[in-house]
Amino acid sequence: MTQGALTGIRVLDFGQYIAGPFAATLLAEQGAEVIKVERPGGDPMRGQDGFLAWNRSKKGIMLDLKKPEGLKIALDLAKKADVIIENFKPGTADKLGIGYDKIKELNPRAVYCSISGFGPKGPYAGWAGYEQIVSTVASVYTEQGLATHPLFVVLPLASLYTAVDAAFYIVSGLCVREETGKGQKIDVSLFRVILSTFRQFNVDFEGMFRAPWGPTGPMPLYRPYQCKDGKWLFTGLGNPKFFMQFALELGHDEWLTDPLFEGAPFLLFPPRNAQVMSMIKPIYKSKNRDEWLKQLGDQGLPVAPVQNVDDFMGYKQVIANDMVQTVKDPKKGAVREMGVPVALADTPGKIKGPSPQPGQHTREVLRELGYSAQDIKRLKQENVIKLAPRRK
Numbered sequence: 192m193t194q195g196a197l198t199g200i201r202v203l204d205f206g207q208y209i210a211g212p213f214a215a216t217l218l219a220e221q222g223a224e225v226i227k228v229e230r231p232g233g234d235p236m237r238g239q240d241g242f243l244a245w246n247r248s249k250k251g252i253m254l255d256l257k258k259p260e261g262l263k264i265a266l267d268l269a270k271k272a273d274v275i276i277e278n279f280k281p282g283t284a285d286k287l288g289i290g291y292d293k294i295k296e297l298n299p300r301a302v303y304c305s306i307s308g309f310g311p312k313g314p315y316a317g318w319a320g321y322e323q324i325v326s327t328v329a330s331v332y333t334e335q336g337l338a339t340h341p342l343f344v345v346l347p348l349a350s351l352y353t354a355v356d357a358a359f360y361i362v363s364g365l366c367v368r369e370e371t372g373k374g375q376k377i378d379v380s381l382f383r384v385i386l387s388t389f390r391q392f393n394v395d396f397e398g399m400f401r402a403p404w405g406p407t408g409p410m411p412l413y414r415p416y417q418c419k420d421g422k423w424l425f426t427g428l429g430n431p432k433f434f435m436q437f438a439l440e441l442g443h444d445e446w447l448t449d450p451l452f453e454g455a456p457f458l459l460f461p462p463r464n465a466q467v468m469s470m471i472k473p474i475y476k477s478k479n480r481d482e483w484l485k486q487l488g489d490q491g492l493p494v495a496p497v498q499n500v501d502d503f504m505g506y507k508q509v510i511a512n513d514m515v516q517t518v519k520d521p522k523k524g525a526v527r528e529m530g531v532p533v534a535l536a537d538t539p540g541k542i543k544g545p546s547p548q549p550g551q552h553t554r555e556v557l558r559e560l561g562y563s564a565q566d567i568k569r570l571k572q573e574n575v576i577k578l579a580p581r582r583k
Contacts, residue, residue, distance in 0.1 A: 195222020196538040200365065202226070203265075203272040204249065205289065207234045209322065209347055210306050210381060211278035212245045213354035218274070218361065219248035220531050220540040226556060227251045228265060231577055233549050243546050244528050247518060251547025252556050253577035256287045261575045265289055267560050270298050274361055278306035280319045291376045301374040302364035304357055310380035322347040325381040331389070349385040356384050411467035412437070412456035415497050422480035423497035426487070428456040433492060440490055441474060520545040550577040 200223040204215035212227070212234065219225040227234075227249045236242045255261040266289070269275055275294055277284045284290040284305065291303045305311075308320025309328075318324065326332060326349050332341035357379045364375055412428040428434045434456045438446040446452045451463055459467055475483065480496060487494045498506065504515055504527060516530045531540040553576050557567050570576045 194538060195220075195540055196535055197362075198222035198538075200224070200273045201271060202274040202276065203228065203268050205275070205277040205279070205284070206306070207278060208236055208320075209241065209245055209350035210320070210353040210357065210379075211276050212236075212242075213351065214304070214306070214357035214361070215276050216245060216248055217354065217358040220542060221535075222538065222540070223274070225249040226268060226552070227547060228256075228268075229253045229549070231255050231574065237549070243518070243520060243523070243526055246546035247528070248543035249547055250552035250556065251550065252553040253550040254553075255575050256289065258573070258575050260570060260573070262288045264557070264560065264576075266293070266297060268556070269294050269301065272298065272301055273365065275301055275303045276306070276357070276361075277304075278320065281307050281311060281316055295374070295376075299373055300368060302361055302368060302377065303374065304361050304364075304377045304379060306353060306357055306379045306381075308380060309382045311378055315382070320381050322350050322381070325349045325385060329382055329385045329389075331385060348388075349381040352388045353379055353381045353384040410457060411459055411464050411471060414468075416472060416475040418475050418480040418483055419477060420479040424475065424480050424483050425495050425497055427493040427495075429493065431455065436490055436492055437487070440487060440492070516542060518542060518545050521548060548579050551579040553578050 197218055200218070202215055202218050202223050202225040204212065204225050204227045206212040206215055206227070207229075215225045215227065225248065227246060229251065231253055233253070234242065234246070236245070254264055256265055269289065275289075277289065279287070285292070291305065294301055294303055306320070307316075308318050308325050309315035315328070323343075326344065327341075329349065331344060331348065357377070360377050360379065364377055368374055412426065412434060415423045415425045417423050426437070428437055434452075435447060438444065438452075446455075451466060452459070454460075478486075484494060484496065496502070503509060509515055512530075514530045514532075515527055518526050518528050520526050526545070528542075531542065533540070554567055557570075557576070562570075567576070567578070571578050
């Protein structure tokens with residue numbers, strides 16, 4: 192059987208919400224064994240649809256870390272872990288007894304990834320890392336907004352990008368450990384990651400032009416347009432050659448010499464951008480989207496249909512790349528989810544199973560630590576652990 196690239200690596204996941212859990216899932220689906228540790232009340236995201244995708248492919252246990260025996264179990268697991276992930280509010284892991292200094296003392300080979308909202312220093316260091324708070328401060332909503340007000344972005348971009356970065360730097364830490372034999376602490380913050388990810392917007396110099404993007408963007412040649420049938424088509428004319436093809440295909444040769452289009456496709460600043468949009472909108476309204484897709488797409492122009500989730504799930508390109516996979520969840524039944532995003536030829540990743548039910552693997556994990564059936568029963572009675580009901 193082909194093994195994953197991270198087979199043999201054990202990850203102890205204290206993550207909650209999105210960034211920490213998703214980072215651990217990325218590692219799990221490349222072969223790592225991930226044990227998700229939840230507090231008695233469970234991850235705050237339990238019950239949200241996203242929980243299924245952010246926590247699949249893991250084992251799950253429930254521990255009360257505030258009780259001495261619960262903390263002892265967590266530390267016993269940490270001794271055997273290669274990676275520890277936590278994204279509590281800064282200082283919480285130390286208060287619980289699972290902070291970096293304690294883990295380093297017990298297991299100096301562990302790569303310890305601490306994820307926070309704003310990092311370990313600065314005036315916002317103590318703030319909780321909520322997606323919307325970080326994105327607000329980091330200008331995400333204003334860059335996507337209108338001239339009069341910011342625009343809320345539904346996708347949790349800061350959390351998702353942070354998860355990917357965290358997974359990358361955890362693997363980097365494991366590579367360093369191969370050379371030195373020592374683990375290290377990795378500080379990842381949503382704030383720094385989102386600023387770095389959107390670095391093309393976070394450039395500043397005298398005379399720089401800034402324009403709010405708005406719901407469909409300020410660039411008339413790089414935005415979606417609504418067609419005759421009410422469907423939307425994105426037109427992405429990313430260079431002058433595409434603009435020239437576009438103008439000729441539409442029969443508007445005069446655009447190539449019209450001062451209104453000077454600087455096309457990107458340097459059409461207000462108020463010219465609005466004028467150009469008003470010229471293009473009625474053109475797209477003259478035909479259905481599929482007609483435009485064929486006419487412009489056949490000429491090699493970068494156009495694409497704007498799709499909803501139902502459209503996307505059945506899209507032939509998605510299917511061809513095995514990105515729609517069915518995961519059987521004990522409660523929700525068959526759930527269609529996105530597959531593993533990156534393919535390693537010799538060690539391909541895979542979805543190992545659905546997100547764990549509350550306390551699903553507590554018995555299994557405790558048995559591996561040497562706890563007897565009586566010990567487990569007692570710990571349950573004392574509310575140190577939570578067990579999933581036995582399957583009939």
